[in-house]
Amino acid sequence: MAITSIKxxxxxxxxxxxxxxxxxxxxxxxxxxxGISFLNVHDGSCFDPIQIxxxxxxxxxxxxxxxxxxxxxxxxxxxxxxSQGKGQSFEIQATQVTVVGWVENPDSYPIQPKPHxxxxxxxxxxxxxxxxxxxxxxRVRNTISQSIHQFFNENGYCWIHTPIITASDCxxxxxxxxxxxxxxxxxxxxxxxxxxxxxxxxxxxxxxxVSGQLNVEAYCLAMSKVYTFGPTFRAENSNTSRHLAxxxxxxxxxxxxxxxxVIQLAENMxxxxxxxxxxxxxxxxxxxxxxxxKTAISRLQHILESQFVEIDYTDAIKILxxxxxxxxxxxxxxxxxxxxxxxxxxxEHVKAPVVVSNYPKDIKxxxxxxxxxxxxxxxxxxxxxxxxEIIGGSQREERLDKLDLRLDEMGIPKESLGWYRDxxxxxTVPHGxxxxxxxxxxxxxxxxxxxxxxxxFPRTRRxxxx
Amino acid sequence: MAITSIKxxxxxxxxxxxxxxxxxxxxxxxxxxxGISFLNVHDGSCFDPIQIxxxxxxxxxxxxxxxxxxxxxxxxxxxxxxSQGKGQSFEIQATQVTVVGWVENPDSYPIQPKPHxxxxxxxxxxxxxxxxxxxxxxRVRNTISQSIHQFFNENGYCWIHTPIITASDCxxxxxxxxxxxxxxxxxxxxxxxxxxxxxxxxxxxxxxxVSGQLNVEAYCLAMSKVYTFGPTFRAENSNTSRHLAxxxxxxxxxxxxxxxxVIQLAENMxxxxxxxxxxxxxxxxxxxxxxxxKTAISRLQHILESQFVEIDYTDAIKILxxxxxxxxxxxxxxxxxxxxxxxxxxxEHVKAPVVVSNYPKDIKxxxxxxxxxxxxxxxxxxxxxxxxEIIGGSQREERLDKLDLRLDEMGIPKESLGWYRDxxxxxTVPHGxxxxxxxxxxxxxxxxxxxxxxxxFPRTRRxxxx
Numbered sequence: 001m002a003i004t005s006i007k008x009x010x011x012x013x014x015x016x017x018x019x020x021x022x023x024x025x026x027x028x029x030x031x032x033x034x035g036i037s038f039l040n041v042h043d044g045s046c047f048d049p050i051q052i053x054x055x056x057x058x059x060x061x062x063x064x065x066x067x068x069x070x071x072x073x074x075x076x077x078x079x080x081x082x083s084q085g086k087g088q089s090f091e092i093q094a095t096q097v098t099v100v101g102w103v104e105n106p107d108s109y110p111i112q113p114k115p116h117x118x119x120x121x122x123x124x125x126x127x128x129x130x131x132x133x134x135x136x137x138x139r140v141r142n143t144i145s146q147s148i149h150q151f152f153n154e155n156g157y158c159w160i161h162t163p164i165i166t167a168s169d170c171x172x173x174x175x176x177x178x179x180x181x182x183x184x185x186x187x188x189x190x191x192x193x194x195x196x197x198x199x200x201x202x203x204x205x206x207x208x209x210v211s212g213q214l215n216v217e218a219y220c221l222a223m224s225k226v227y228t229f230g231p232t233f234r235a236e237n238s239n240t241s242r243h244l245a246x247x248x249x250x251x252x253x254x255x256x257x258x259x260x261x262v263i264q265l266a267e268n269m270x271x272x273x274x275x276x277x278x279x280x281x282x283x284x285x286x287x288x289x290x291x292x293x294k295t296a297i298s299r300l301q302h303i304l305e306s307q308f309v310e311i312d313y314t315d316a317i318k319i320l321x322x323x324x325x326x327x328x329x330x331x332x333x334x335x336x337x338x339x340x341x342x343x344x345x346x347x348e349h350v351k352a353p354v355v356v357s358n359y360p361k362d363i364k365x366x367x368x369x370x371x372x373x374x375x376x377x378x379x380x381x382x383x384x385x386x387x388x389e390i391i392g393g394s395q396r397e398e399r400l401d402k403l404d405l406r407l408d409e410m411g412i413p414k415e416s417l418g419w420y421r422d423x424x425x426x427x428t429v430p431h432g433x434x435x436x437x438x439x440x441x442x443x444x445x446x447x448x449x450x451x452x453x454x455x456x457f458p459r460t461r462r463x464x465x466x
Numbered sequence: 467m468a469i470t471s472i473k474x475x476x477x478x479x480x481x482x483x484x485x486x487x488x489x490x491x492x493x494x495x496x497x498x499x500x501g502i503s504f505l506n507v508h509d510g511s512c513f514d515p516i517q518i519x520x521x522x523x524x525x526x527x528x529x530x531x532x533x534x535x536x537x538x539x540x541x542x543x544x545x546x547x548x549s550q551g552k553g554q555s556f557e558i559q560a561t562q563v564t565v566v567g568w569v570e571n572p573d574s575y576p577i578q579p580k581p582h583x584x585x586x587x588x589x590x591x592x593x594x595x596x597x598x599x600x601x602x603x604x605r606v607r608n609t610i611s612q613s614i615h616q617f618f619n620e621n622g623y624c625w626i627h628t629p630i631i632t633a634s635d636c637x638x639x640x641x642x643x644x645x646x647x648x649x650x651x652x653x654x655x656x657x658x659x660x661x662x663x664x665x666x667x668x669x670x671x672x673x674x675x676v677s678g679q680l681n682v683e684a685y686c687l688a689m690s691k692v693y694t695f696g697p698t699f700r701a702e703n704s705n706t707s708r709h710l711a712x713x714x715x716x717x718x719x720x721x722x723x724x725x726x727x728v729i730q731l732a733e734n735m736x737x738x739x740x741x742x743x744x745x746x747x748x749x750x751x752x753x754x755x756x757x758x759x760k761t762a763i764s765r766l767q768h769i770l771e772s773q774f775v776e777i778d779y780t781d782a783i784k785i786l787x788x789x790x791x792x793x794x795x796x797x798x799x800x801x802x803x804x805x806x807x808x809x810x811x812x813x814e815h816v817k818a819p820v821v822v823s824n825y826p827k828d829i830k831x832x833x834x835x836x837x838x839x840x841x842x843x844x845x846x847x848x849x850x851x852x853x854x855e856i857i858g859g860s861q862r863e864e865r866l867d868k869l870d871l872r873l874d875e876m877g878i879p880k881e882s883l884g885w886y887r888d889x890x891x892x893x894t895v896p897h898g899x900x901x902x903x904x905x906x907x908x909x910x911x912x913x914x915x916x917x918x919x920x921x922x923f924p925r926t927r928r929x930x931x932x
Binding site for chain 2: 003005007023024025026043044045071072073075100101102103104105109111125126127129130135138139141142145146149153156158159160161162163164165166167168175176177178179180181182184185187194195201202203204208215218219221222223224225230231233235237245246248255256398416418419420422423425426427428429430438455456457459461463465466
């Protein structure tokens with residue numbers, strides 16, 4: 001028995017009037033007085049469910065069809081015909097309806113055919129992919145993720161699986177999760193009374209990575225064009241809609257490259273992804289534009305038509321100061337830009353994506369390349385209308401003497417970065433890259449504001465058990 | 467200045483006699499008595515370096531070119547010409563040689579142009595991608611990883627990023643790494659003196675995932691075709707060449723499917739990947755066949771031409787017992803097959819990939835579907851000639867009553883699997899999938915025996931600091 005996906009069925013996969021079998025889950029059942037039932041069935045392959053028309057003449061109509069509720073799993077065979085109703089291309093006139101899996105106690109089934117709040121859906125994370133909203137997020141997230149790999153693969157980049165468990169907290173990027181196989185009830189101690197991590201699995205203190213960048217630089221200085229795409233972790237207890245403890249990050253790194261090359265790469269990659277999403281997930285994006293964020297489609301289209309505008313940080317500060325706007329966070333040279341500043345620059349000042357570059361060294365990481373002014377580093381942030389910073393990157397300090405100066409300045413012990421400093425000894429070249437948080441991007445593209453709603457299994461107080 | 471990759475240059479990207487600029491790292495320099503230097507330059511884009519012919523007439527010949535050593539980073543402009551030497555398609559007659567990054571103290575540079583042992587290279591993991599061996603592994607690993615995504619994407623699967631940090635050890639698949647943000651020196655205690663994990667980051671004990679399967683099943687029962695592809699972790703102190711504490715795993719899951727469908731999916735996916743590797747990485751595979759494992763190419767070709775042969779576990783036991791072979795581990799119904807058994811079946815008995823199915827329930831996990839004999843479960847392993855088990859999968863127990871029986875039998879508390887059991891209450895359907903370890907597959911395809919040599923940053927006693 002050949003199965004047709006609902007996506008193919010709605011596209012008229014078999015010629016009208018041909019026999020077809022589909023499988024999926026019931027979204028709604030409606031019975032007409034004339035003795036016809038209408039079933040809406042989804043299978044995850046596309047946004048729209050397909051409508052099944054079931055005549056009461058079916059042998060199991062009373063006993064089965066009239067018992068069907070939302071969430072039941074069904075196999076349906078019938079004739080694919082052009083739909084009379086508007087908004088639907090094709091529907092199926094059923095000749096056979098089989099329930100594969102019933103819903104035990106339909107009244108308590110959490111996914112009823114009515115709007116649910118996102119807060120409620122987080123509590124039933126294992127069932128929420130059956131909803132319109134999370135189904136659409138899942139498909140769009142997939143298309144974004146796939147298109148990121150496609151972009152880099154088509155352009156000759158190697159995907160490097162940098163370590164998830166790491167011994168170094170070089171970045172100082174935030175609170176770390178510790179990884180250990182020690183027995184917490186009976187921790188081994190050194191003579192001094194400290195915990196003896198030499199007895200732990202890796203023979204030293206270990207953490208979850210906050211970024212694969214330092215590692216991927218080593219591969220960049222051998223393979224020229226590389227990227228990581230994997231999970232990263234921050235143990236920051238900032239319970240906002242924009243922060244996750246566990247999130248996926250994309251980090252490309254290119255050799256023989258300066259900040260301009262990194263900026264160009266960021267623009268090319270974002271536009272590639274936006275194009276793919278608009279063309280491959282038009283149905284889901286349509287839903288987001290109608291129900292979640294009116295500008296979901298138009299703002300992507302606008303970015304695709306725009307040139308990214310580069311503004312020097314020092315100029316950006318001047319623009320903000322001269323704007324006459326009252327900001328919550330006062331503006332002066334040396335501050336880190338806040339979301340309100342970033343959004344003003346991209347939404348009001350240039351009305352397009354803005355790339356702010358050459359930030360003060362004191363607000364940036366040790367590995368960013370010192371500019372000749374000795375005050376700023378070759379860093380850049382891409383600010384997009386409607387969200388603010390979406391990409392952060394830099395040219396890296398490839399000169400060992402300058403890197404060491406910065407390490408000393410910031411009090412970072414050189415021993416911990418022996419291998420990283422080594423790279424500057426042996427055939428070092430200008431290089432750089434950026435980081436892009438996947439969930440941030442999915443949230444931006446879909447308009448779904450809370451990043452907890454674009455990951456598969458958010459934890460809440462009541463459902464921590466995944 | 468437009469840069470050409472060495473891959474494109476060797477393919478004759480510019481018409482012979484045209485000007486070209488390449489960038490990369492020196493592998494070797496050789497000087498002829500006639501006053502010509504030959505530089506071999508690699509940039510990671512392909513296996514072969516390109517040969518640069520440098521005449522002594524170059525302005526910086528004495529002062530620069532004759533100082534060049536292995537590992538220096540260079541930018542070279544010249545004329546692309548057909549090579550006179552054999553084995554090389556094109557070479558460059560240099561008109562300009564610039565050293566971008568020197569090698570400080572060439573005698574101590576670890577990557578000399580001579581064979582190194584894999585043990586030595588593990589100690590210089592940050593520089594080893596510049597070698598022929600690790601460069602080739604990196605490109606092949608990339609092609610394998612990309613082709614896995616391509617296969618699933620082309621076939622309508624959604625990539626699901628299942629959680630890395632998890633609260634459940636349901637699988638009982640082995641020793642777990644604990645993840646914690648607690649202060650290890652001052653652990654909070656409950657009144658009973660136990661560690662108070664309610665004060666930890668997630669409010670409960672948390673671990674690194676050993677598999678995304680249970681989570682991905684929830685998405686399978688909404689999206690129909692899904693897969694995970696991410697890092698998984700086992701804190702097993704088995705220090706063999708086949709085990710890693712951190713490794714990437716691919717886990718597809720399909721709905722409305724039985725064990726036969728799962729087996730077919732495994733065969734289709736493996737063949738798709740093998741085809742991509744042979745066609746896209748012919749240069750690297752040629753190297754592996756010449757230098758690492760003679761059958762590297764031929765055994766993939768053989769599998770591509772073979773039908774996978776399915777053998778029932780019970781029949782496999784009989785075949786092994788009747789083989790007249792003396793095995794180290796004695797054979798009887800109920801044992802888990804050892805590598806020697808697996809290799810006999812695939813290499814000697816059928817001389818092709820073998821799929822052993824329907825294993826005794828006592829050696830398999832709780833979630834595998836009970837067969838009607840109540841003794842075996844719908845599990846399968848794909849055994850490949852030359853390595854043994856490469857894929858393990860099963861149909862899942864979709865019937866709640868049977869699942870609960872197994873949980874009771876195995877003493878697994880039902881509360882911990884509330885959401886998983888829920889899936890069997892609401893529109894459950896037959897479904898199944900498999901798991902494939904990426905590093906295992908890379909090791910098999912390249913012939914590089916130790917999985918530590920197919921990951922980017924192996925840890926050793928001396929280089930634990932990544």
